Amino acid sequence: MSETIKYFDGVSFNLNDKTMTIENGTNGTFDYRRIKRALVLNEKAKFKGSQPPFTQLLPHGPGIPAILTDPYVYVGVKIVMDDETILCVYTSKEETQTGTDQYIEDRKRAKEIEAFFRKIIHKYQPSEA
Template sequence: MSETIKKFDGVSFDTKEKTMMIENGTEGTYDYRKIKRALVLNEKAKFKGSQPPFTQLLPHGPGIPAILTDPYVYVGVKIVMDDETILCVYTSKEKTQTGTNQYIEDRKRAKEIEEFLLKIIHKYHTNDSND
């Protein structure tokens, strides 16, 4: 792989072409200069793939009553583009429960992607006027 490719679990970034290739989530190649926001979220597992990404969320943290009735989630990064298109990168390969080792690892990988995306957003949107 060339040094212009930055690879994460589920998504790769081509710094020469200024694109991201999503392999787990909203599959495809997108211009990463058009990313407006990025946020790590938990999507309720039973809704994954049946609705637009991250419309059914489970908050992160302990003591959530929803986990008693529907404890399974997919962890990922919600990406909002300039035109308000919603993209997603899932770091969970299978459904998980909050607090488990798998969940902690999935969330850690999602935070790494989010941090990289925030650097991109800062680089290409620092001179934008307020939306």
């Protein structure tokens, strides 16, 4: 069974059914063949859950003025489906600050998920890759 299910922190993929189950983010089961785009982003912590996912972003990188006033974020992967529906997988279990060890670890896990999404996109929507 482990060969047919691929697990990541916050999301698992059933390779037989071609579905993904999101446990941390937009909870539910979705057909992963419909993924159009995926991108690692930082969502401002105070907006998580109060708006559609990843509407309030904090850019990644040094020298960000917003970090001085509102430094807390959740790291995750924004997923755009072929019908333009927005889904998300959060790799942050709790709010974090850019540059911290926790942030670096959350971002690393998000990049692993994003890479897996890119393989899926390349396979099922090659013109979008």
